[in-house]
């Protein structure tokens with residue numbers, strides 16, 4: 431077992447990289463000697479080794495809903511087009527939709543995904559079988575109905591009593607959909623449990639004007655202040671979107687040390703609000719991560735595209751081309767996500783988790799390579815990834831992903847059945 435990468439370009443130098451179990455154990459100009467039987471040797475001439483990407487906000491199984499409803503506003507899109515189809519999704523649909531997402535992410539260089547979806551048993555199986563790292567969550571979405579909320583809280587407690595096997599790389603955390611779709615009591619309980627158990631609390635926050643206005647009318651507080659009043663903001667909170675925040679909200683998130691999952695493509699496509707204010711977040715030391723959101727609103731899970739668009743959005747909207755520089759975009763899409771999700775990866779150094787990519791420098795969009803990081807953000811795409819290694823296993827080797835044909839066939843037939851019943 432193990433992988434020996436021979437002759438990759440690492441920081442511009444030619445390096446061999448030895449991976450044993452799930453760790454990078456040695457990096458040197460040349461690694462020789464006797465290797466154990468079954469060692470996978472990868473000839474990496476012309477390939478650059480870079481850390482893998484971390485998708486900070488997704489609803490993976492929504493791959494089955496890719497392209498199902500276009501050119502709509504968020505609330506009618508969600509309530510009229512998405513939720514009715516989701517209500518008919520079975521465990522097996524969610525399983526194969528999540529498997530498809532894992533293939534798409536492996537193909538485009540992502541090895542860890544912070545997910546929020548329903549059907550937790552199916553999520554567990556899909557995570558285990560995919561080989562990708564999933565930060566799963568048991569998500570409560572009770573539609574502000576107290577009775578539904580109480581039943582869901584009981585189901586959540588029972589679920590955590592007997593957690594399904596999601597494999598060694600994934601773990602269940604807690605999620606509330608949002609302040610407009612989850613009761614105060616549910617949010618309060620989930621947040622307390624996340625804090626007490628050392629889990630993450632994943633939530634949509636300040637995504638639309640309707641959410642902002644509705645929350646202020648109902649509670650007298652902004653969505654951020656309302657979450658805080660329920661004890662739901664802390665360093666263990668991953669808040670997705672964060673578009674409708676004023677200066678006081680940013681101060682609050684900064685004081686609580688929240689991590690923000692920025693989803694530029696989904697936000698732009700659904701015209702969810704003003705551009706995310708990256709500088710306001712950065713000034714307060716907030717940890718900004720990058721996510722795709724679900725494939726119904728992106729419609730791709732290729733985080734390379736989100737990196738480029740994240741940069742363009744800040745520069746264009748604020749009229750300042752210095753905003754969100756290349757290295758900070760890469761940090762948001764990779765190292766910082768690995769840190770928040772506790773993978774031990776995000777860096778290619780001895781002792782780090784073996785989550786890394788071999789990127790093909792012989793692709794037209796990567797030639798020349800004055801600045802590898804600039805190429806990754808602005809001229810690359812998932813298609814330049816040759817090999818994706820997650821926790822010491824090659825999920826994609828020289829563009830081949832094992833078992834992919836079966837995943838595509840299942841996903842196609844399940845998506846067709848779901849749309850026929852629309």
Ligand SMILES: [Zn+2]
Pocket residue numbers: 487488489634670723724
């Ligand atoms: Zn979302």
